[in-house]
Amino acid sequence: MxxxxxxxxxxxxxxxxxxxxxxxxxxxxxxxxxxxxxxxxxxxxxxxxxxxxxxxxxxxxxxxxxxxxxxxxxxxxxxxxxxxxxxxxxxxxxxxxxxSVTKITAPLPALMKLVDEGKLNLDVPFSTYWKPWQKRKDKRDLTLREILAHQAGLQPYIVFLNKVRKKNGQLKKRFVRQQPNKRFQKQAYEGLFVKNRLGRKVQRMIDRSKVSEEKKYRYSGLPFLIFPKLIEQLTGEGYETYLEKHFYGPMGTKTLCFNPKQKKLxxxxxxxxxxxxxxxTLTQGWVHDENAALLGGVxxxxxxxxxxxxxxxxxxxxxxxxxxxxxxxxxxxxxxxxxxxxxxxxxxxxxxxxxxxxxxxxxxxxxxxxxxxxxxxxxxxxxxxxxxxxxxxxxxxxxxxxxxxxxxxxxxxxxxxxxxxxxxxxxxxxxxxxxxx
CATH class of the missing domain: 3.40.710.10 (DD-peptidase/beta-lactamase superfamily)
Structure with a gap:
């Protein structure tokens, strides 16, 4: 130094x-x-x-x-x-x-385009589009406007890494493996492959997370973890494919991507x-954020x-x-x-x-x-x-x-x-x- x-x-x-x-x-x-x-x-x-x-x-x-x-x-x-x-x-x-600059450069342009196309409405219950919230009393009436403005009272963050680690810090084999197979295809890092269905567990935990009754500014990154799936449901296209097709490709932004280590930039x-x-180890070419890593970097x-x-x-x-x-x-x-x-x-x-x-x-x-x-x-x-x-x-x-x-x-x-x-x-x-x- x-x-x-x-x-x-x-x-x-x-x-x-x-x-x-x-x-x-x-x-x-x-x-x-x-x-x-x-x-x-x-x-x-x-x-x-x-x-x-x-x-x-x-x-x-x-x-x-x-x-x-x-x-x-x-x-x-x-x-x-x-x-x-x-x-x-x-x-x-x-x-x-x-x-977190990802929030306004990946899901947000897609959400704006869906608003343009009338496929999303900012002021109807978000549960109209995200069906699991229809069964959650504290979430079913929240609007996308409240959610995006961090005015919905959602929990700020959940450390999902705690769910895949033992108390001694070792990773649970039922969630993370060192070699890929049919059930472990999402790569979090070199030699770390996450269970395909872990994303569903993450979504369920977000669906069940508590909501504050006090409606004031409270920053929450949780909904941004489920927006990619929502975008796929509403467009019928993969999240990365949609962004590349409608934004990154036409703009010529060749470096904007997820998992650049795999893209061989x-x-x-x-x-x-x-x-x-x-x-x-030193994290390079793979996402730093642990929650995003457990979703395969996307x-x-x-x-x-x-x-x-x-x-x-x-x-x-x-x-x-x-x-x-x-x-x-x-x-x-x-x-x-x-x-x-x-x-x-x-x-x-x-x-x-x-x-x-x-x-x-x-x-x-x-x-x-x-x-x-x-x-x-x-x-x-x-x-x-x-x-x-x-x-x-x-x-x-x-x-x-x-x-x-x-x-x-x-x-x-x-x-x-x-x-x-x-x-x-x-x-x-x-x-x-x-x-x-």
Missing amino acids: KTFRNKILLTITLHFVWALHPQQNDSLPYAHPSEVGLDSVYIHSQADSIITNGIKEGAFPGAQVLAAKNGRIIFHKAYGFHTYDSAQAVSPNDVYDLA PNAIVPTEIDTLFRH SGNAGLFGSAHDLAKLMLMYQNYGALNGQRYLSEKTVKEFTRVQYAENENRRGLGFDKPLLGNDTLALKDAYPAPAASPESFGHSGFTGTFVWADPEEQLVFVFLSNRVYPTRERRQLYDLNIRTALHQVFYKAKIEGK
Whole structure:
């Protein structure tokens, strides 16, 4: 670690996208910050300072920052290394475990499309579509609007790993095997195969989970574990197939995928945690989140991997309220509905699936704000446990992507939060405006 810190200023990897990415057919256009009225020197000096300090303080071994203004990428730099041994420098094309950013980049676009098509209604009981909830008194009247806005009172989280581990930490053979067979085909990691029917057990546990009678903002990732199955039921297509067919394929987002180790992407995959609970090794190329891993790496709460460039495409589509490069993916009406605050009267800042700025965020100091205090009330995005963050601001025409592996080597590292790195970086791109432009 000490050797790594001593080498930072000399070996930090700084990549300018317009130099590294000759215009590809499926790439976004690039511009110098000055072309869109931003101060390039200010941006580079501030971003470099914030990230370099974050690396020195052990917030992450490396990171990426991407910003797009007026539909053009004006900043994309890769800093540091994959791990603290300085063996592999971060590259702009590297792929990251997106953690909870998955929620708005995988199940959510599918749900929005189903709303567009009239196959889902936000304000009828969700049990209309998810039949097991018709038998649950505390769930049968909950609406999809309440669920997506985290206003339904659902339990925040269930640690399903506890169901497949013995008290001594060993895995139960009736749930996890080291070799695949007909009943164990879902792969959670190299040499770990999960029982095919475990997904049904997970769904039953969610169906039976308790619901709070007090209806207030309470973040819950549980429904995102069942959304993939719901999407398959309503479309008649596999969850991954549906996303590839309607979104990732047409957009040219070649790195957005689940289980990238199996997809054999040419891009390097940045590792996450040295796992001491489940896999007992460095987790790389397989989802970090244990619940998603037990579902074979394909879920709605976590599991998606991707590059900063491909994430920017998807966020630009949202920023344009459903359109990208002349093609419409979602209706403007639906995207605007999903990205507005739903229950402000209950002090709930959330949109439908999307995170929103804190209520009154523009009045807060940088240390208290989320995201940047200068972000408009119309802006939206999501963060991820592994150290990821994406945000789109239609009013300011600004997309911001931050990727890191802050959980390396352990999830106990909280310097990313303590130093308020993502908020400070985000604010840089708002403060960089050149007067008179």
